[in-house]
Amino acid sequence: MDERNLTYMFYGFLSAWVILAGYVVTLAAREGRINRQIENLRRMIEGKESSKL
C-alpha cells in the first residue's frame, strides 16, 4: 500500500506539472506563430508599398 501510495502521489504531482507545462508549450507555440505572422505581414506591406511608389 505504502509503495503504491507514493507512486500515485508522484503521478499526481507529475500530472499537475505535465498539464501546466503542456499549456505553457502551447502558449509559446502560439507566440512564435503570431510573431512569424506579423513579421511576414509587415514585410508584405512594405513590399507592396514600395512597389507602388
Added chain:
Amino acid sequence: MGTKILYVLGALAAVLLVRNLYVILLGLPDEKDQGAIYRIIFFHLPAFFTAALCYLTALISSVVYLVRKSQRADDLALSATEVGLAFAAVNLVTGMIWARIIWGIWWTWDARLTWALITWLIYAGYLMLRRAIDDPSERAKNAAVLCIFAFASVLITWKSIDWWRTQHPGAVLSIRGAEGGLDPAMESMIYFNWLALLLLCIVLVAVRMRQERVQREIDALRRHAHAL
C-alpha cells in the same frame, strides 16, 4: 503588464514552487490515515482556487465588456478562462489520482465531481463558441453572456459539498469553518502553494492577453495589406 514584471513574477513563482515542493515532500509528515497520497491536496485545492478566481475574473471582465464594450475586458475574459481551464484540469486529474488510492476508483458521479466536470465542459464550450463566431463584436457579446451564466456552475461546484451528501470530503479549511480539519502547518502550505500558482496564473493570463492584442494587430495589418 511589462515584460520585466512578468519575468520577475515568473521567477518568484518558480522559486516559491520549488521551495513549496521541498517542504511538501520533506518537511511535512505523512497524514495518519492516508499516508503520502494526501500531499496531492497541495496541488488539488490551490488549482481549484486558482481556476475559480480565473472564472470570477472572466465573469467581472464579461460584465465590464457588456457595459463599456472594452476590448481589453474581452481579452481578459478569454485569457482568464483559458488559463482557468488548465488549472481546473489539474484539479480534476489530481483528484482522480487521489481517488484511485483512497476510494479504489478513478471517478464517481457524485455531486462535487460531476459539477466540477460540468463546469470544465461549460468553459471549454465558451472557448469553442468564440472559435465558431467570425464577427468580433458578436463573438465578444455572445461569449460574455455565456461567461456570466457559466459562473453559476462554479458556485454550485463550490457549494455542492454543503448542499448534497457527497463521497467527496467536506470542507477541510478553517476559513470554511471546518472542525478538526487540516493541521495548521498543512493548511498554511495549501495557501503558500496557492500563492505560487496564482503568480504563475497572472503571468500566463498576461502573456495570453498580449497574444490577443497582437492577434488584433495582425487582423488590422491583413485588412491593410488587402486594401493595398
